[in-house]
Amino acid sequence: MKEEKRKGKAVVVGGSIAGLSCAHALIAAGWEVVVLEKTSSPPTGCATGAGLGIDPLAQKLLQSWLKQPKILELTTLPLTIDQNQVTDGGKKINRMLTRDEDFNFKAVYWSDLHSLLYKALPPEIVRWGHAFLSFSISDGKTCARVKSKILQTGDVIEVVGDLLIAADGCLSSIRQSFLPDLKLRYSGYCAWRGVLNFSDNENSETILGLKKAFPDLGKCLYFDLGSKTHTVFYELLNKRINWIWYVNQPEPQLKGNSVTMKVSDVMIENMHEAADRVWLPELVNVIRETKEPFLNVIYDSEPLDQIVWDNVVLIGDAAHPTTPHGLRSTNMSILDAAVLGKCLEKWGVQNLNSALQEYQSTRLPVISQQVLFSRRLGRIKQGLVVPDRGPFDPIIASQEECEELQQKNMPFLSDVPSILSNVVK
Secondary structure (H helix, E strand, O other), X not given: OHHHHOOOEEEEEOOOHHHHHHXXXXXXXXXXXXXXXXXXOOOOOOOOOOEEEEOHHHHHHHHHHOOOOOHHHHHOEEEOEEEEEEXXXXXXXXXXXXXXXXXXXXXXXXXHHHHHHHHOOOOOOEEEOEEEEEEEEOOOOOXXXXXXXXXXXXXXXXXXXXXXXXXXXXXXXXXXXXXXXXXXXXXXXXXXXXXXXXXXXXXXXXXXXXXXXXXXXXXXXXXXXXXXXXXXXXXXXXXXXXXXXXXXXXXXXXXXXXXXXXXXXXXXXXXHHHHHHHOOHHHHHHHHHOOOOEEEEEEEOOOOOOOEEOOEEEOHHHOOOOOHHHOOHHHHHHHHHHHHHHHHHHHOHHHHHHHHHHHHHHHHHHHHHHHHHHHHHHHHHOOOOEOOEOOOOOOOOOHHHHHOOOHHHOOOOOOOOHHHOOOOO
């Protein structure tokens, strides 16, 4: 009987939202968890994260992990409307293409959500400043040994657990050890991103103009389409506008282990001038007034055939690098964590293989279709070729073509895995 009651121990590599979600889900399942994260301290603001849209299922899962579930309401703004519109850059006019008023997402700033998850964990769970080095699986496949370097001292330590969870992002080094030939697929475009903080100047001409041009700001996810390009923007809590502008271009050469490019003042000025030619002045003013905009290179990968190897499991972007157009990356990560936790709780540490196989069989069909749908949606909105149709032109598109742009078409969007049915009644 003692063996049945033994607590499992998981080592999570990566302390982003995926890794912290895993910690919550596994602690709820009765597991011991150690999270190794290379950054030296909890982030207070993360440019590369910016804004997120959280779907209804992810909201319920987050609330189940937080000590004060209502705190999520106080940290988010509603996104009850999903609206696509077209802007004629030459005439500086826009018109609506589609509108869904039953969207029911929440808008949240990346660092706000990360902070909520982190503060709701026991303080000893996350080991900041620990850079992952390597791992090995024991001969009997009963444990995983993980080596990391304490960046402050240079010491190398080893943590032993029943399970290694790779939450180390789209460029996952743990995934690479199993799939050395897997290459990320460049989407054909990059994304300028930024957050305009207008808390000190909420009655400025820029903000008043923006709210007049886009009257549902504060509850609407706006997609503005031009010729072979599109923007996304919405309001975040505490008077902030989150915006993203996708630009078709050849693949840039990245340096280091990041999909975020360093940008120069000249690049930013060129971007501002290009925005003048494409978007309404009210939106251009927001882009121009945003401090330190940054540039993400947009990748995904072909869906993986497996996300479990012995005692090692992939979650989050390590399991499904995806383009952002379906608002899936964070939502998939939260759902990965929740399903994994419930599978481990159901099967127990003595049946770890069965637990991981159920996790894999539950998540693979969903994440595969969602990655491919997000890819298709991005290519349509960017006017790029998709296999079964010509390039999309929003100015002359039919109503039927425009309906394809809606987020609610995402496969499995409203599905609740049966293993979670008791959590999200």
